[in-house]
Amino acid sequence: MKEKRAQDPNDPVLPAVEERELVYGGLEAGLGEVFEVPIGPIHPALKEPIRLTFKVRGERIVGVQVRTGFAHRGIEFMGMRQGRNLIQILYLSERICGICSISHPIAFTQAVERAAGIEVPPRAQYIRVIISELERIHSHLLWAGVAAHELGFDTLLHLTWRVREKVLDILEELTGNRINYAIPIFGGVRRDITPDQYPKVREALRYYRGLLNELLDAFLRDPTVEARTRGVGILEPKEAEELCAVGPTARASGLRKDVRQDRPYLAYPDFEVKAITPEDYGLTPMGDVYDKIVVRLLEVGQSIEIIEKALDNMPDGEITSFPKIPALLAHLKKAEGEGLGWHEAPRGEVIHYVRLVSGEESPLVWKVKAPTYSNLMSWYPMFEDQEVADIPIIAACIDPCICCMDRVYLVRDGKEEILTKEELLRLSWEKTRRMAR
Amino acid sequence: MKAEQVLNALKTALGENFRNPELRPRPVGVAKKWTVEEIWAEVPREAIPQAVATLKSLGPLHISIISGHDAGEHIELLYHLAVGFGTEGGEVMVTLRTHVPKNDPTVPSICGILPGAETTEREKIEFLGVDFVGIPRRDHVFLPDDLPVHPWRRDEPEVEKFLHRMVEWEKGHEGKESAGS
Numbered sequence: 232m233k234e235k236r237a238q239d240p241n242d243p244v245l246p247a248v249e250e251r252e253l254v255y256g257g258l259e260a261g262l263g264e265v266f267e268v269p270i271g272p273i274h275p276a277l278k279e280p281i282r283l284t285f286k287v288r289g290e291r292i293v294g295v296q297v298r299t300g301f302a303h304r305g306i307e308f309m310g311m312r313q314g315r316n317l318i319q320i321l322y323l324s325e326r327i328c329g330i331c332s333i334s335h336p337i338a339f340t341q342a343v344e345r346a347a348g349i350e351v352p353p354r355a356q357y358i359r360v361i362i363s364e365l366e367r368i369h370s371h372l373l374w375a376g377v378a379a380h381e382l383g384f385d386t387l388l389h390l391t392w393r394v395r396e397k398v399l400d401i402l403e404e405l406t407g408n409r410i411n412y413a414i415p416i417f418g419g420v421r422r423d424i425t426p427d428q429y430p431k432v433r434e435a436l437r438y439y440r441g442l443l444n445e446l447l448d449a450f451l452r453d454p455t456v457e458a459r460t461r462g463v464g465i466l467e468p469k470e471a472e473e474l475c476a477v478g479p480t481a482r483a484s485g486l487r488k489d490v491r492q493d494r495p496y497l498a499y500p501d502f503e504v505k506a507i508t509p510e511d512y513g514l515t516p517m518g519d520v521y522d523k524i525v526v527r528l529l530e531v532g533q534s535i536e537i538i539e540k541a542l543d544n545m546p547d548g549e550i551t552s553f554p555k556i557p558a559l560l561a562h563l564k565k566a567e568g569e570g571l572g573w574h575e576a577p578r579g580e581v582i583h584y585v586r587l588v589s590g591e592e593s594p595l596v597w598k599v600k601a602p603t604y605s606n607l608m609s610w611y612p613m614f615e616d617q618e619v620a621d622i623p624i625i626a627a628c629i630d631p632c633i634c635c636m637d638r639v640y641l642v643r644d645g646k647e648e649i650l651t652k653e654e655l656l657r658l659s660w661e662k663t664r665r666m667a668r
Numbered sequence: 669m670k671a672e673q674v675l676n677a678l679k680t681a682l683g684e685n686f687r688n689p690e691l692r693p694r695p696v697g698v699a700k701k702w703t704v705e706e707i708w709a710e711v712p713r714e715a716i717p718q719a720v721a722t723l724k725s726l727g728p729l730h731i732s733i734i735s736g737h738d739a740g741e742h743i744e745l746l747y748h749l750a751v752g753f754g755t756e757g758g759e760v761m762v763t764l765r766t767h768v769p770k771n772d773p774t775v776p777s778i779c780g781i782l783p784g785a786e787t788t789e790r791e792k793i794e795f796l797g798v799d800f801v802g803i804p805r806r807d808h809v810f811l812p813d814d815l816p817v818h819p820w821r822r823d824e825p826e827v828e829k830f831l832h833r834m835v836e837w838e839k840g841h842e843g844k845e846s847a848g849s
Contacts (some may be wrong), residue, residue, distance in 0.1 A: 300810035308819055311737075345694070353698040378835025454735075475730050487752070493759035494750065495706045500697030504755070547699060554769070569704065571748065571761065573732075584735045584750060598735030600788075604733075607787050 253658055261602075265293060270622065270655075271461055273657050283610075283626065286447065287619060293613045297607055315593040317417065317563050318556070324583075327599060331372060332411045333366050334576035335583070335599065340415045341496060342585040343594075345570025347417070348452045349553070353546040355419035356498040361432075361541050362414050363574065364408065364534040367471040369398045370577035371527040375450065378524065381623040382459050383660030388421055394442055404428060412617055417559060418549025427471055429542055435534050442531050450524050451512075459663055460520035462492045464613040464625035467518055474608040477502045477639030478579020479530065480629045482508050483523040501544070520628045527630075530577075535657045578602035578630050603631050620662040623655065669752035677754035678709070678762075681722040683702045683716040702774055706761045713766045713775045718749065720778045723762060725754035730759075731778075734788045736796050738822040743768045743796055745775065768798055770823075777803040795820040 242661055251308035280301035286294035306327055324339040325332050337359055344351060351359075372395040399409045405424060406412035414420050424432075450456055451636040466476065466517040471484040481488045489506035491499045509516045509525045544584035567589040573582045579602030586596040605630040613625050671691055677685050687710040693749040694704045697752055711719050716809065723729050733750040747764040777800035778785050787809060789800045794811045797818035 253715075298775070298809070300812075301811045305819065311820075312827075356698055472728050473783050475782065477730075485774060486728075488753045491755040494761060495702060495757060496696050496704070498698045500700045500702040500757070503700075505756075506754075514843065537788050549676075556729075571763070580732065582732045584733070584746065584748065587736075596735060596737040598733060600733035605784065608784055 250477035250514045258352075264288070268619070272298075279631070280605070281631070283622075284528075285614070285615075285622070286620075289426065290618045290620070291619050292614050292619065294624075295611060297610060299357040299607070307599055310597045311593060311595070314562060314593055317594065320594070320597070321416065322413065324412060325597070328451050328576075328601065329410055330370050331576040331578065333363050333414060334574050334581045336413075336415045336600075337363060337497075338572040338581045338583040339576040339585070339599075340417050341572030341574070342583040343371075343563070343572070343587070344572045345572065346585050346587045347566035347570075348568070349418045349562070350496070352419055352549045352552055353498065354423075354548045355550045357541050357545050358420045358422075358550065359415055359426055360498050361424065361538050362402070362412060364406075364541075365398055365402055366538045367577045368531050369395055369402070371531050372398070374527060374577075374627075375446070375524065376383075377627055378520075378624065379450075379456075381627050381656070381659060382454075382456060383656070384456065385661040387453075387456075388447065388539060391446070395437075395609060397438055399436050401432055407668055416551060416553075417563065419549070421551075424545075432538065432542060436539055437530065439535055446531075447528050449587045450528060451521075455663055456520060456524075458622065459621075460524065462517070462519055463621050464520045464617060464628050465518050466613050468516070470612045471518065471609060473603050475611075476530040476609040477577075477605045478575070478577070478630075479523055479526045480579065480606045480609055482506055483516065484525045485510065490573055490580050494573070496573060498541075504533070504537065504541055507533060520624055520636070523628045524599075560592075563587070565589055567597070569596075576602055603629065606631070613653050618662075620658045623659050635665050669755075669758050669760055671707055673763060674723070674726060674751060674760045675707055676718075677722055677726055678707075678719060679847075681718055681794045682711065684713055685712055687711070688721075696781055702757060704757065704761070706763065708763045709765065711764045711766055713745075713768055715778050716764065716766055717781060718748070719764055720749070720781050723749055723751045724781055728754060729782060731782055731785045731788065734785070734792055736792055736798070738770065738820060739767075740822070741827070742770060742797055743773060745792065745798065773797055774801050776801050779803050794818065797821060 265286050265288050269282060269283040269285050270285065273281040277469065282298040284296040285292050306323060307314050321336055321339060324335040327335045327533055372391050376391035381392060386514045402412060403409050404421060405428060406414050415421060429505065466484045468486055469480045469485045471486055485508050485597045487508060489504065491504040507526055509522045511529060512525050514525060526531065551593060562615040566587045569586040573580060581602060582600045584596065584598040585594050586593045609629060617625060669812060675689055689709040690732055692706045692708060694706060696702050696704055708780050719816065724751045730750045732750060734745055734747050736743060738744040745766050745768060749762045750759050751762060755757045775798055777789055779789065780802060784805065788807065790806060791805050792807050793800060793806055795818055817824050
């Protein structure tokens with residue numbers, strides 16, 4: 232069967248027979264040619280641009296290069312240099328991320344409050360906690376759906392996203408919006424939670440509590456999901472620590488690293504949050520994609536508990552220490568100092584640094600750190616020695632806030648072949664089908 | 669881990685190089701009161717790797733970000749590090765401030781001690797034109813490879829020109845945009 236065969240144009244990934252034997256045969260011996268496969272800047276996982284350049288030998292990945300910045304909007308520059316005042320910047324910070332759209336304002340308001348010496352009333356702190364935990368529920372369910380889709384398990388995607396609607400409805404009820412809630416303001420929050428809203432939130436929490444076990448079963452007891460995610464995209468605890476991974480990505484590797492626990496902020500000490508690792512589900516942490524699913528789903532349960540506790544113990548009183556915006560702006564203009572604000576977003580640690588100068592409306596310095604920024608480096612060990620068909624799920628497993636793919640260029644012998652997003656997903660789905668048999 | 673412990677370790681290891689240390693308590697919690705302590709200090713640029721290595725010897729070390737800005741005569745970099753995660757309230761936030769002169773904008777890289785710092789160091793190369801000596805990869809992460817300016821520098825005339833061009837462009841497109849949408 233050494234006869235040279237014309238390559239099937241509908242199957243561009245697989246090399247022609249002779250070449251294939253060389254590539255696969257050489258795998259064990261460490262031989263075979265290395266090809267470069269640039270993926271993106273439009274990417275398969277989420278709808279945001281990033282370019283991953285893989286070095287592959289046959290079906291195995293031997294190296295990866297990450298290039299971001301295709302959607303760099305210069306938000307920090309806009310805040311520092313274009314004459315915006317802090318309240319305008321607050322709304323700008325909310326638009327850094329569309330999914331965790333309360334995480335950045337929470338970190339930013341804390342940084343400014345530290346710099347300007349503003350106190351936050353207890354009730355406002357509780358409201359901020361409630362909204363951020365509701366956001367965590369919606370973000371983790373969103374991710375779980377995306378993960379199911381990447382595996383070719385669309386029934387589970389539709390199930391998860393249908394379930395997710397309830398929390399978006401509650402966020403709309405409490406804040407007026409499904410996303411971009413505009414809740415925190417310097418010195419408090421913009422809207423109160425009224426007594427007639429409590430039962431609605433509680434009812435939603437009951438709904439999720441009832442569904443959580445079903446969801447855990449659907450994801451974790453499914454043999455196909457397990458086959459596609461166990462042992463895939465492993466991040467060792469040592470690597471996670473050295474590469475400064477954050478959020479569920481680090482926790483899935485067994486690191487008990489959670490900002491809400493390690494250096495609590497706002498009202499979080501009241502809830503005694505404990506970082507969740509797969510050990511809490513009776514598993515030994517392996518740091519693979521399966522463990523990342525475990526951690527995220529367990530955190531949905533944790534968020535439910537935090538919100539329930541917050542509703543039970545909600546303090547009375549003011550929701551902001553500056554009810555009048557002009558007074559707030561005047562105070563901020565006079566303020567001088569620097570401050571750090573942090574928050575455990577659904578994806579991990581968010582941190583903002585702000586320095587204010589008296590007499591200026593804009594901050595002198597504003598630096599934003601989003602969780603994906605820290606998790607970027609953990610892709611390097613995760614992709615190592617994995618299969619091309621596992622790229623979508625590994626790329627998605629850190630829940631990146633940049634991504635989405637249009638097509639893949641396969642560069643082979645200097646010729647470019649184009650693999651569309653559909654084809655890459657098809658590869659992933661075919662693998663699922665093979666394994667399910 | 670206690671902030672005092674971290675402060676003393678840094679003082680002992682760095683000696684005179686550890687300047688103006690400050691403990692900033694941060695009261696948190698409503699029903700259960702708690703104080704999170706932050707350490708802020710100045711360290712000359714050549715002592716940064718030693719300071720980071722000292723922090724690493726105390727417990728698991730995490731770098732959040734390096735923030736920086738153009739302070740006129742020099743560039744100021746702030747290393748936001750967190751040491752000792754894993755227990756409730758057990759992490760101490762340490763911010764090391766260092767000044768980099770504009771005529772010799774180099775800082776020793778800390779990637780050898782803490783590989784996770786690579787992305788943020790590369791970002792500073794692009795945005796502030798600071799060079800990190802010993803960084804394993806120095807190609808751009810965010811900005812186009814051929815961009816000749818460092819956008820966060822305040823002495824970049826090109827940035828002002830670019831902003832001016834953008835304002836002019838927006839003026840020229842105002843009518844068209846509204847007609848289009």
